[in-house]
Structures are given as structure tokens and as C-alpha cells.
Amino acid sequence: xxxxxxxxxxxxxxxxxxxxxxxxxxxxxxxxxxxxxxxxxxxxxxxxxxxxxxxxxxxxxxxxxxxxxxxxxxxxxxxxxxxxxxxxxxxxxxxxxxxxxxxxxxxxxxxxxxxxxxxxxxxxxxxxxxxxxxxxxxxxxxxxxxxxxxxxxxxxxxxxxxxxxxxxxxxxxxxxxxxxxxxxxxxxxxxxxxxxxxxxxxxxxxxxxxxxxxxxxxxxxxxxxxxxxxxxxxxxxxxxxxxxxxxxxxxxxxxxxxxxxxxxxxxxxxxxxxxxxxxxxxxxxxxxxxxxxxxx
Amino acid sequence: xxxxxxxxxxxxxxxxxxxxxxxxxxxxxxxxxxxxxxxxxxxxxxxxxxxxxxxxxxxxxxxxxxxxxxxxxxxxxxxxxxxxxxxxxxxxxxxxxxxxxxxxxxxxxxxxxxxxxxxxxxxxxxxxxxxxxxxxxxxxxxxxxxxxxxxxxxxxxxxxxxxxxxxxxxxxxxxxxxxxxxxxxxxxxxxxxxxxxxxxxxxxxxxxxxxxxxxxxxxxxxxxxxxxxxxxxxxxxxxxxxxxxxxxxxxxxxxxxxxxxxxxxxxxxxxxxxxxxxxxxxxxxxxxxxxxxxxxxxxxxxxxxxxxxxxxxxxxxxxxxxxxxxxxxxxxxxxxxxxxxxxxxxxxxxxxxxxxxxxxxxxxxxxxxxxxxxxxxxxxxxxxxxxxxxxxxxxxxxxxxxxxxxxxxxxxxxxxxxxxxxxxxxxxxxxxxxxxxxxxxxxxxxxxxxxxxxxxxxxxxxxxxxxxxxxxxxxxxxxxxxxxxxxxxxxxxxxxxxxxxxxxxxxxxxxxxxxxxxxxxxxxxxxxxxxxxxx
Numbered sequence: 001x002x003x004x005x006x007x008x009x010x011x012x013x014x015x016x017x018x019x020x021x022x023x024x025x026x027x028x029x030x031x032x033x034x035x036x037x038x039x040x041x042x043x044x045x046x047x048x049x050x051x052x053x054x055x056x057x058x059x060x061x062x063x064x065x066x067x068x069x070x071x072x073x074x075x076x077x078x079x080x081x082x083x084x085x086x087x088x089x090x091x092x093x094x095x096x097x098x099x100x101x102x103x104x105x106x107x108x109x110x111x112x113x114x115x116x117x118x119x120x121x122x123x124x125x126x127x128x129x130x131x132x133x134x135x136x137x138x139x140x141x142x143x144x145x146x147x148x149x150x151x152x153x154x155x156x157x158x159x160x161x162x163x164x165x166x167x168x169x170x171x172x173x174x175x176x177x178x179x180x181x182x183x184x185x186x187x188x189x190x191x192x193x194x195x196x197x198x199x200x201x202x203x204x205x206x207x208x209x210x211x212x213x214x215x216x217x218x219x220x221x222x223x224x225x226x227x228x229x230x231x232x233x234x235x236x237x238x239x240x241x242x243x244x245x246x247x248x249x250x251x252x253x254x255x256x257x258x259x260x261x262x263x264x265x266x267x268x269x270x271x272x273x274x275x276x277x278x279x280x281x282x283x284x285x286x287x288x289x290x291x292x293x294x295x296x
Numbered sequence: 297x298x299x300x301x302x303x304x305x306x307x308x309x310x311x312x313x314x315x316x317x318x319x320x321x322x323x324x325x326x327x328x329x330x331x332x333x334x335x336x337x338x339x340x341x342x343x344x345x346x347x348x349x350x351x352x353x354x355x356x357x358x359x360x361x362x363x364x365x366x367x368x369x370x371x372x373x374x375x376x377x378x379x380x381x382x383x384x385x386x387x388x389x390x391x392x393x394x395x396x397x398x399x400x401x402x403x404x405x406x407x408x409x410x411x412x413x414x415x416x417x418x419x420x421x422x423x424x425x426x427x428x429x430x431x432x433x434x435x436x437x438x439x440x441x442x443x444x445x446x447x448x449x450x451x452x453x454x455x456x457x458x459x460x461x462x463x464x465x466x467x468x469x470x471x472x473x474x475x476x477x478x479x480x481x482x483x484x485x486x487x488x489x490x491x492x493x494x495x496x497x498x499x500x501x502x503x504x505x506x507x508x509x510x511x512x513x514x515x516x517x518x519x520x521x522x523x524x525x526x527x528x529x530x531x532x533x534x535x536x537x538x539x540x541x542x543x544x545x546x547x548x549x550x551x552x553x554x555x556x557x558x559x560x561x562x563x564x565x566x567x568x569x570x571x572x573x574x575x576x577x578x579x580x581x582x583x584x585x586x587x588x589x590x591x592x593x594x595x596x597x598x599x600x601x602x603x604x605x606x607x608x609x610x611x612x613x614x615x616x617x618x619x620x621x622x623x624x625x626x627x628x629x630x631x632x633x634x635x636x637x638x639x640x641x642x643x644x645x646x647x648x649x650x651x652x653x654x655x656x657x658x659x660x661x662x663x664x665x666x667x668x669x670x671x672x673x674x675x676x677x678x679x680x681x682x683x684x685x686x687x688x689x690x691x692x693x694x695x696x697x698x699x700x701x702x703x704x705x706x707x708x709x710x711x712x713x714x715x716x717x718x719x720x721x722x723x724x725x726x727x728x729x730x731x732x733x734x735x736x737x738x739x740x741x742x743x744x745x746x747x748x749x750x751x752x753x754x755x756x757x758x759x760x761x762x763x764x765x766x767x768x769x770x771x772x773x774x775x776x777x778x779x780x781x782x783x784x785x786x787x788x789x790x791x792x793x794x795x796x797x798x799x800x801x802x803x804x805x806x807x808x809x810x811x812x813x814x815x816x817x818x819x820x821x822x823x824x825x826x827x828x829x830x831x
Contacts, residue, residue: 029759029760031740031744031745031756031757031760032740032743032744033740033743033744034676034743034744035744035745041672044672045672045673045675045676048670048672048673049667049670049673049676052666052667052670052673053667055666056663056664056666056667059663060659060660060663063630063631063634063659064656064659066634066638067634067637067652067655067656070634070637070638070640070642071637071642071652074573074637074638074639074640074641074642075641075642075643076574076641076642076643077643080639080640080641080642081641082573082574082575082639082640082641083575083639083640084574084575084576086575086578086635086638086639087575087576087577087578087579087580088578088579089635092635093579093582093628093631096627096628096631097624097627097628100623100624100627101624104620104621104623104624107620107670108616108617108620111616111670111671111672111673112613112616114672115609115612115613115616115671115672116609118672118675119609119612159359160359160360160752161360162360162361162362162363162364163360163361164359164360166359167359168358168359168752168755169358169755173754174358174754174755175358175752175753175754176754198445199443199445199446199449200443200445200446200539202604202678202679204679204747206676206745209672209675209676210675211604211675211676211678211679212604212606213604213605213606215533215539215540215605215606216445216533216539217532217533217534217538217539218533218538218539218540218606220605220606221606236745237745237747237750238747239604239678239679239680239747240443240604240679241369241438241439241443241446241679241749242446243366243369243437243438243446243449244364244365244366244369244437245365246365246369246749246750247365247747247749247750247751247752247753248365248752
């Protein structure tokens with residue numbers, strides 16, 4: 001999250017909640033809102049989120065205002081006498097039934113439009129099969145014969161043991177780091193074919209605005225295109241309860257320039273063609289059985 | 297009959313109740329059964345609450361300090377099942393038992409022996425469920441939603457889970473049948489449908505929802521059972537089944553279920569707010585129609601619980617629109633409650649305080665519900681703490697506060713004593729403050745990216761988790777006041793007359809406090825009914 005987005009999100013959430021929390025960059029106090037993300041879709045989702053949020057705030061000001069006014073103005077202790085004839089008013093009741101309908105239609109239109117865009121998986125440039133399993137992810141570059149597993153990294157894995165004695169604050173990206181991140185190029189429409197090997201998982205990277213369930217026996221589609229000027233590491237987690245270690249199967253996506261990505265893919269493909277693949281595994285990685293790929 | 301039965305002398309009371317343990321085990325009296333339901337619900341509320349506090353204890357800091365992740369998952373699963381099926385649903389049935397015969401002018405529930413059965417199933421159901429904590433493999437840990445294939449990995453507790461759900465469902469259906477038959481057949485002459493108090497109306501609709509959906513849940517879990525033990529593959533792709541089909545069936549039960557949990561609260565709030573505003577309910581008929589439309593809509597919105605499973609675009613659009621539509625009748629209800637207070641004469645006794653907290657906080661839960669309906673945004677919210685915050689805002693300050701408002705409203709009627717108002721006001725303020733400390737930060741956690749149902753989290757989520765946990769401990773401990781206040785009130789206190797509250801209307805307030813063992817042995821007169829139906 002950029003500083004600007006962070007400040008903006010803090011300001012909006014503060015305005016809403018009136019929670020006087022200091023937006024300190026060092027701690028989690030400032031993490032109050034959805035990230036804007038690094039794809040066009042994630043920003044559209046963010047805008048929808050903020051629009052519906054402000055609609056709720058506006059309605060809330062009116063409704064809570066009327067409630068609070070009643071609590072102050074019509075107290076028996078201040079001598080208020082009840083107007084027992086006020087039990088029905090067709091005009092008012094009509095208005096407060098119909099006006100919300102129009103507000104909802106006004107919200108539904110942009111939401112539907114964005115949804116149609118999200119569901120459009122045509123013209124993709126790179127397809128990666130994602131398989132969730134208990135507990136990690138397998139990534140399969142279908143056209144290039146590259147496949148590998150991605151697990152929670154060793155430092156987090158050691159620290160997360162019950163009473164490990166390791167302070168999570170000393171671990172780099174505790175629980176949000178993996179041994180082998182998914183590598184993709186910027187400015188490319190990447191299609192994910194998402195499935196699972198055992199139980200249902202869900203592949204979620206907030207910065208991309210993508211969350212899709214990984215269901216054994218079925219293949220779901222999702223796509224993202226990261227902005228050209230936003231290479232970097234993006235992190236997410238499994239978002240569907242999948243058993244004991246559900247909380248310990250993060251997702252890391254390493255977004256590189258197109259040239260870097262092509263070089264990485266070429267090197268990876270060459271390495272995987274060698275029969276003695278374990279020796280080529282990057283240092284620190286969990287050993288992965290080399291033959292265990294479903295790449296064509 | 298000129299006089300209502302308020303002056304019936306004890307010897308005219310056909311009060312041949314058995315004494316000792318037989319009074320409770322053989323109980324057929326609606327008040328005795330209602331009392332047992334309420335004690336059961338309160339017990340489960342504390343067991344479920346203890347589990348919630350253990351969950352928040354583990355989540356106080358990052359890192360695992362107390363529980364293995366599998367045990368943690370058992371806690372979240374059991375917490376939900378106990379609170380939903382053990383605390384809230386029996387709590388509502390307890391209030392229905394106590395109040396519906398009194399409110400419609402009947403001597404008792406229509407089917408007293410069925411009533412006994414529907415209660416006494418529950419202790420067996422929960423012995424099975426709670427017993428699962430002590431069998432090999434541990435308690436169910438796949439979430440209360442029991443999604444396959446994960447739930448099929450449950451150990452020895454799997455059949456215990458399934459059979460306890462069957463028993464709970466049977467109990468709910470029997471209770472619902474009893475409510476419907478009582479309301480349809482036992483109303484006093486002159487108590488027309490549109491004169492019925494809102495609590496009776498909301499329970500009538502709730503009972504229909506129960507009969508419609510509990511068999512669906514029973515079917516779903518039976519299919520899980522045969523998938524697990526008898527080689528069927530309803531939910532296994534390898535055998536031609538579909539794990540997502542379970543989710544559709546489950547939520548076809550599950551969405552009406554959430555209204556089963558909240559509609560009786562709507563009824564109570566619709567009685568408490570007029571009483572303490574000293575003004576009839578605004579838009580009585582609109583309220584009835586709003587509840588009926590919410591109940592109807594609840595059958596066609598189920599898939600909004602599962603937008604991320606990969607449904608066709610048209611299905612997603614349909615479920616988004618139908619879900620947004622629920623905001624309309626819900627809005628009508630909130631506006632009507634506000635209009636009831638408008639130009640009223642308000643006082644702030646404990647039932648009113650809980651009703652007001654309901655009004656404000658349930659509305660916040662409604663807003664986050666509206667946000668969740670927006671499918672693209674839901675992709676980001678789904679399965680995060682934002683959802684946890686949302687449904688706890690509608691269930692805790694919604695259902696639970698609604699129930700507490702009801703108990704504080706009718707407790708003097710049940711016991712004949714006024715309770716300790718000062719202590720109950722303390723109970724309210726502690727609950728209202730801590731419930732927000734507990735659940736409001738969870739909105740932030742979810743938006744910032746914390747998934748739900750995880751025992752450990754990345755360090756940037758530490759601060760708000762600590763706040764939330766402090767709120768949980770405060771909220772949980774404050775609830776100990778509740779049974780203490782009730783116990784004290786049962787033991788004694790200032791005697792009250794027929795009416796506990798100045799502005800109260802309705803047939804229950806025409807009976808003495810405490811009411812006779814068989815509430816209305818002769819039907820109330822039309823004049824009495826008209827006086828009660830103040831709208």
C-alpha cells in the first residue's frame with residue numbers, strides 16, 4: 001500500500017467510525033480500509049466499496065440523526081407528551097419505501113458493469129493453473145512446461161509452531177511469505193485456472209481484487225492485469241477454511257517486467273527439463289518432487 | 297363475562313401441577329417449558345461465550361500461544377453451532393412458550409406434550425454435540441457451515457455432529473408446529489390476526505420459515521452422512537457429485553435461518569419501543585408486511601453467501617439484486633421504529649436501552665450487509681473479518697440484545713417482582729460499550745485483509761485484534777450480571793401489579809404478575825382485547 005493510499009484510507013475510515021485512532025505507519029492502527037490495489041479492476045472494486053460506504057454514511061446520518069433527535073427532544077423527563085395519533089402516514093411511508101429502491105438501482109448499475117468486466121476472461125496472454133492443496137499452492141505454467149509448489153516459508157513455519165518462542169515481529173513478512181512465489185509479468189492479462197486437489201481453498205490477492213474458490217473436480221477462472229508501473233511483491237492468503245493449517249498457506253505473487261519474466265521463465269523451463277531437478281531448487285526452498293507436475 | 301380473570305382466586309385455579317422433578321420432566325405447562333428453554337439457552341450462551349473468549353485469547357497476539365490450530369478450528373465451529381442452535385433458537389422458543397399463549401388469550405400452547413418432547417430433545421442433541429469434544433480426532437473443525445469435502449475429514453465426531461443436527465432440527469420443527477397451531481387455533485375470540493402483537497406475528501412467520509428449511513438442512517447433512525459412510529458421492533466430483541451443490545442446499549436453509557434468528561427480535565423491539573415511547577407502534581400493518589416480505593425474500597438470496605464459488609454471471613446478478621432488495625423492507629422497519637419514537641414521551645428503562653442499542657447497531661449491521669451485496673466488493677470482503685463483523689453486529693446487538701430486551705421487559709410479569717433496575721442498567725452499558733470494542737475493529741481487520749477462521753495472523757493485524765480481544769473479555773464477563781439479576785428477581789423484589797410498565801399494552805399485562813399457572817382459563821373479553829391492541 002502506498003503512503004498516499006494509506007493516508008487516504010485512514011482518513012476515510014476515521015471519518016466514518018470517528019474512532020480516534022492514530023494512523024501510525026509503523027503499527028497496524030492505520031490499516032483501516034481496503035487497499036486500492038494495482039489493477040484496474042481492483043481500483044474499480046475499491047471505488048464501488050467507497051461509493052456504497054458513503055451512501056451508507058449518508059443514510060446513517062439521516063437515520064441516526066432522527067433517532068438521536070428523538071432521544072433528546074422527546075424525553076419524558078423533559079416533559080414531552082406523546083402524540084398518540086401519530087401512527088400512520090401514507091405519504092411518508094411511500095417515500096421511505098420508494099426512495100431506497102432508486103438508491104439501490106443507482107448502486108446496482110455500476111456494480112453490474114464492473115462484474116461483467118471481471119467475468120470477461122477473453123484475450124488472455126498467459127495462463128497459469130493454480131491448484132490448492134492441504135496446505136499450499138501449486139502453480140503450473142501450462143504453455144511453458146514450468147510447474148512448482150509454493151509453501152509457507154521456513155522462517156514463518158518455525159515461528160508459528162505452538163509456543164515456538166520466536167517473536168513473530170522478528171520474522172520477515174510473518175505468515176505472508178512463501179518459498180516459491182508465483183511469478184508473472186506486468187501489463188499482461190494473466191488468466192488463472194483455479195482448482196484444488198483435496199478440499200475447497202480460495203485464492204485471494206487483495207491488491208489484484210481477485211478471490212476465487214479452488215474446488216476439487218472443478219476449474220474456476222479468474223484474471224488480472226497488473227499496472228505497467230507496479231512491479232513488486234504482492235501478498236495474499238487462502239480465504240476458505242481448509243483444515244488445520246488453513247491460516248498457513250499464503251500466496252505471494254512476484255510481478256516482474258516483461259523482460260525479467262521472460263528470462264525467469266526460460267531459466268525455469270530449462271531447469272525443469274533436467275532430470276536431476278532437486279539440485280536446481282533455489283536455496284531455502286522446500287524440496288519439491290520434480291516429476292510431480294501436470295504440465296503437458 | 298364483564299371482568300377479565302385478573303381476580304381469580306387461587307382455589308379456582310386448576311393448578312394440579314406435579315411437584316419436584318416430575319414437574320419439569322413431565323412438564324406440559326407452557327410457562328414451565330418456557331422456563332426450561334430459557335435456562336437451557338442461557339447455559340448454552342455461556343458455553344458458547346466461553347469458546348468465543350478462548351478464540352479471542354488465542355488471537356490476542358500473533359503466534360500460537362495456547363491452542364493447536366485444529367483445536368482452534370473446533371472452537372470456532374462449536375461456538376457457532378452452540379450459539380445458533382443452542383442459545384438463540386431455544387431462547388426464542390422459550391420466549392414464545394411464555395408469551396404467545398398470554399398474548400393471544402389462550403390457557404396454554406395447543407400441543408403440550410409435543411411441547412415437552414421438543415424441549416427434552418435438546419439436552420440429548422447437545423450432549424452429543426458437546427461430547428464430540430472428547431472423542432478421538434476432536435470436535436468438528438470444518439466450520440458450522442460443514443462444507444464438504446473438508447467436513448468429511450472429521451474424525452469420530454462426524455456422526456455425532458450429523459445426529460445432533462438432526463435432533464436440533466426435529467426439536468425446532470416440533471416447536472414451530474406448536475407455535476403455528478397455537479396462533480391459528482387458540483386465539484381468543486376478537487383477537488383477529490391484525491390485532492396480534494408484533495411478537496406473535498414475527499414468531500408465526502419464523503415458525504413457517506423453520507418448517508420450510510429445517511428439513512432442507514436435515515437432507516443436506518444426511519447426504520454428508522451417506523457420502524461419508526455409505527459410498528455415495530453427492531458432493532464428490534470424482535463420483536459425479538459437486539461440492540458446491542452442498543453450499544447451495546446449505547444456504548437455502550442458511551439464509552432463512554438468519555431471519556429465524558432475527559425476526560422474533562423485530563417483534564420484541566416493536567413492542568418495547570412503543571411501550572417506552574408511550575405511543576402506539578408507527579405503521580403496524582406496514583411492519584407485518586415488511587416481516588412477511590423479508591421472509592419471502594430470504595428464500596431467493598441464498599447464493600450471496602457464496603459469490604466466490606464461480607457462478608454464472610446471470611446468477612450473480614440475480615442474487616445481487618434480490619439481496620439488495622431486502623434493504624427495502626428492512627429500511628421500512630427501521631424507519632417505523634424511529635417514527636414510533638418521534639413525538640413520543642421517552643423513558644430509558646433497561647428494556648428500552650437494549651432496544652435502542654438494537655436499533656443503532658442492527659442498522660450498522662444492515663449497512664455492512666448492503667455493502668456485502670455488491671458482488672465485486674464482496675469478492676474482497678468474502679471470508680474476511682469484515683463478514684465476521686457484519687454477522688456479529690446483526691446477531692449480538694441484534695438477536696441477543698433483542699432477547700435481553702424481551703427478558704427485561706417481561707421478567708417482572710413472570711416473577712411478579714421488579715428486578716434491580718440499577719444493576720440492569722449497568723449490564724446494558726457494559727454490554728453496549730464492549731460489544732462495539734469487540735466487533736467494530738473487526739471491520740478494519742477484514743478490509744485490511746485478515747481472513748476469518750485463522751488461529752494466527754500477520755503482525756500488521758496485531759493492534760486491532762488486541763482491541764477486539766479486550767472487548768471480548770469485557771463483554772463476556774459483563775454477561776455474568778444477567779443471570780445474577782434474573783436470579784435476584786426470582787428470589788424477591790418490589791411487588792408489581794398487572795402492568796410492570798406505564799406505557800405497556802397487550803393481553804399479557806391484563807393478567808396478574810406472576811400470571812396464573814394456566815394463563816387465560818376463560819378468553820378475555822373484546823373490550824380487554826381492544827384495550828391491549830393499542831394500534
